[in-house]
Each structure stands twice: as structure tokens, then as C-alpha cells.
Amino acid sequence: MAGVGGGNDFQWCFSQVKGAIDEDVAEADIISTVEFNYSGDLLATGDKGGRVVIFQREQESKNRPHSRGEYNVYSTFQSHEPEFDYLKSLEIEEKINKIRWLPQQNAAHSLLSTNDKTIKLWKISERDKKAEGYNLKEEDGRLRDPFRITSLRVPVLQPMDLMVEASPRRIFANAHTYHINSISVNSDHETYLSADDLRINLWHLEITDRSFNIVDIKPANMEELTEVITAAECHPNQCNVFVYSSSKGTIRLCDMRAAALCDRHTKFFEEPEDPSSRSFFSEIISSISDVKFSHGGRYMMTRDYLSVKVWDLNMENRPVETYQVHEYLRSKLCSLYENDCIFDKFECCWNGTDSAIMTGSYNNFFRMFDRNTRRDITLEASRESSKPRGILKPRKVCTGGKRKKDEISVDSLDFNKKILHTAWHPKENVIAVAATNNLYIFQDKMN
């Protein structure tokens, strides 16, 4: 499975776009998380309005052998509502911060969705049959008079239009004082962790009234607070291992067998700072916004403001690979600090075979890096380049000097069009890219 375009062998094409076309984007429609399920047949998005929309891939039809199945809306539901914390006189946003699918155990699908404070387990089930011919009630539900029943019959299941229902099965609340930034399902399929700015909790999926606190970095005196947790993830196959990243650019790997409270890390990953590039913004741009294990579990990837780094879990002192996402922004850090863009939290993702990685940038650009060929490509998620099965043209940012044709200069970039959330199908070359309120789906060109 190849990952990156740039040569004649591989190209990305537009497949679909979801969402309204209006220039005026309602805040509630801004997509805040994107996640494929384990098979890739379902694609879930969460938005700032607290809604979850699940797309399902239709079966590949024989009529159209040249395109993979399209993703169509499968289920939409309101996961979280805005709340008010009366103790602090503060609103709790309904924005969905993360969605994580649970492994499928029966016909129904389950996922965890979280806002700043509360995690919910939703079960999405299909109903395509209904029972008819009850003895005690009429078809419309009215009870029958038992004295009028003269004969008995066996109810029969009749097909009906497919109905997809989402119901909240568990609500994991009141465990986080600070804002939840990550949830991660453990490989034991029984537990999951949730992380906020200062603490990480371990939950059992069946138990909602208690959780174990496994990491606590809150200082006794909040005035001494200089570092927060920014992301956390469970190891894909070692159920005792998890990592969490910090705002100072460090990653700690913890082993839950070592102690109940994993405040002392097992491994500490940090790249020494390059003294020649030190500035007042060094710490801010080193803050890690996302951490993801590779599918194989040998590597992990971190995203900071300007780069993506791949780490070998066996080597703590530096990453094995570093990819520059938008180095041309280094000279603009002060403006980006001023308009708060420097605090944008970009996510990153692996492809199914761990041979390529993808992350977003500004101007609706997103970047993909092939780890084997070291090739990289910049593509744009825009309506203009959205012709059906149209091949995406690589984009290039011009950093100075003469701007070539088709290049865009750094000063013309639209910093309001940021791609923070991307997802890669676990098995195929299909990617989902969230551009504000639109979800773009791209796939490789099938010859």
C-alpha cells in the first residue's frame, strides 16, 4: 500500500465532499474530530455543535467498478449538549473533542465521544425488521381487549425500512476537573483512558461511577504550573503501556504494571533543543499537539507546530525521523502568536501499513510524507479542485524571491482555513480531511 503521490505511480483523487457550501460557516458546523472505525466502513465526525455524523461506505457495485464505495450518511445524533457549571459560573462547551471507535463485538457499532468534561459510549444499531401480529395489541399499539381474542397467532418478523438508532449506553462523567483532550481505547477492549490538562484516568467500559487516576501532574501550588498534558494514547497491542505528551515537547511512556499511579515514567522522550534556533517562541512551537502510535506499535509520531516527528520507542534521546510541515512559518511566528494561530492543535495520522504519515496545515493544505521514499506532497482540500475523480494537483508554497506560476506565497495563505483533523482508512488509500465545516474524502486513483 503506497502512500504518497508525486510520481507516476501514485496519485490522489477527489472522491466526495460533505457539508454546506456557504461562505458563512455556522460555528456549530465546524468539524472537530474525524475517525474511521476498525474496518474503515464507517467514518465518524464530531462537530462544535455536539453532533456526531457517521458515514457508511456503500458496497462496491458492479456497475461502477472504477470507484470505491462512496460514504453516505448512516446516522446523525446529538451526542453532547451545552452545559453550565454552576460552581464556577462557566459554560461547558458541547464541542466533540474526540471520537474513538470500540472494536465491534456484535451487529451493533459502538463509539466513545467526549467533550471537555464528559465521555459517552454510544451504541449504533440497525433495525430492519419489525414484528407484526401481536396478540395483545393492535398494529398501532393500542391494547386489545383480552376478552375479544379468540385465537392465538405467532408474531411474524416483517422487513421494514432500515432504521439506524444511536443510544447512549454509558455516561462517564464528573471525573475531570480540566478539559479532556484525549481518549484512547485499550487493546484489552475492556478499559480506556481519558486525559485532561493535568490528569489521566483509566476507566472500565462497563463502570461509570468510578475511574482510576493513573497520572496526576497537578502541582500543589498552581502557581508552579509550567507544563500540561496535551495528548495521550494507549499502546496498540501492549495493554499495560500508554504515552502522554506535554506542552514542553516531551513524551512520557508509562507502564501500568509498575505502579498504580504512573507519575514516574518508564521512558522519557525529548529531543535536545537546537540552541541556534532558540527564540521566545521555542517552547510554544515545541508543544506537542498530537501523539499516535504506529499500527505495529514499534514507533510513535508526534506533531508540534512546525514538524512531525517519528520516534522509535527504543530510543528516547531523539526522533528517528523529522518532517517539516510548514517551515516557512518560522519567520512568521510573532504574527501567528499575535493572532493565536500558534496555539492551533494539528493532528497527525499513519496509513494502514505505517509507511506514510499525514498532517494538516493552513490554507486548507495538508501534507503527506512517505517514510520509505522520503517523498512528500502538499495537497489542497478545496471546492475548486473537487471534480469527480479529479486528480489533485500538488501545491507549493513560495517562501521568497520569485514566485513561480501556481505557487502561493506565504503572505497569501489563509490562516483561517486550517486543517486540524485528518484520518486515513485503516486498510486502503482513502483519506478523510476536515476543512472547517466540510469533510473531504480522497482516494487513490484506480487504474
Next chain:
Amino acid sequence: MFPKGTKRKFSDGEEVPDENPADIKVMSSYNLQRQSLLDMSLIKLQLCHMLVEPNLCRSVLIANTVRQIQEEMTQDGSWTIMAEALNSNQSPSDCLVATEILCRPSPKDQDEEKPFSVISYEGCDSVSCHSEEVVDDSLCEPSSEAPTYLPISIGTWEKEDQKENSEEESEEDSKPEEQVFGTFEIKNPTATPDPALDELFSDVDTSYYDLDTMLTGMQSSPKMGPYDLLDSLSSHSQSISSNSGCRPDLNELDHIMEIIVGS
């Protein structure tokens, strides 16, 4: 916007000191821009969102930046200079960001030092947020009084820690000099722009945006320590790159410019 460096006359027989005029100019320019960054950071910390809890990660990063600047300024002595200048009620032209506009502090907290937590990591307590006064008419006049100070304390407003809080605050009362930043009333960010103010800012030097290259230190030369910046400054073009793409709403920018703590 930024004051010009003073010209030095070369006198025969006098020893030529190490610093030449270009360096002095550059040094003060760096200081000014560092000060601007400091002010910007303080504004960011104070402009908390009233309704929703502020982002703790962002607050921590900004606070760390402020500390870093403070440490550097303490090390090179400009911290005490600024404190003295502000204390002595002067407006040294070579010291701080030379904006003509200062926020006039509200009458009630003119002369006393009023310590209260600037940064609330537990969300913006109504006290810290609502005590910011709205200033409008005074913006056109330079302040005649010295701005009062408040200590920058990354305090907590957690309910259970309130006893600790009051202890911390009384401690801060007693050491006002150590953690002093300007206090300033922040204009309501949602106020509509005043045409008179716009006119006032028509000749604002947008070399403010030079902060980019100065403070991020990204030049072609690899050495980029804070003072190495000064060496490369001479090669730095004075043209301003217009960051129209990432420039925030100009009104917002005007507000920030107005609020910058000066002397």
C-alpha cells in the same frame, strides 16, 4: 513609532567605545520589540473569555513566555530600568514602546498597588475578569499618572484552595517589586471602532510587524541567539512584509496597540 537612536559625534582623541550607534539603535529596537511581545502576552492572559473556561495549555504557554522575557530582562538589567522609569513617573523615550496612547487607569486604583491574580488557571473568576474597567475617552491623552502595578501571579481560584489563595495574595502584597507588571484597564474587546482613533492610528508604523523576523530570529545565518539577532539586523530589510493573510481583524489590532503598557 519607535524612537530613533541618538547620533553620536566623533571627537578626536576620545576613545571609541565598543558600541557604535548602529548597535545602540539595534539594541533599543530589540528591547522595544521584546517589550511589545511582553505586553502582547500580558494582554492575552488578561483577555479571558468570560463564559467558557480559558484554555489552560494556552495560558501556561503564554505565562512561560512572559517568564522567559522577564528573566532575560532581569539578566540584562533592563528590568530594573523599566521599573525605575515607571516608578519615577517619567516617560523615557528610549525605554518602552513609544505609543502615544496610554490607558488612563481608573481613579480608584491610581496610587495603590492592587494585587490580584492575573491568570486564573481555574477559569476566570468573576472578580479578576470584571475588574477590568472599560476605558474609552482617555485613550487620546498620555497618562499623567504612573500606571499602577499588579503582580503577575498564576493564581488559582479553585474553591478548595481559596484559603491558600488569600495567603498567597497577602504575600504578594508585601513584595510588589519582584513581580511587577503594568496594570492596565482593558478596553472592551467588542467595542466598535472609533473613527477618531482610526485617524490617530493612521500613521502608526507597521514596522511592528518586524517583530516576526526579530523575535523569531529566522535569518539566513544559522546562529540565532537573542543577541545574534542584532548582528543580522543590519542585513534585515526594512520593508514590511504584509501579513494580510494572518493579520487579525485590524480593529482588534488597534485595541492591542492602544493598550500596550508604556511609560
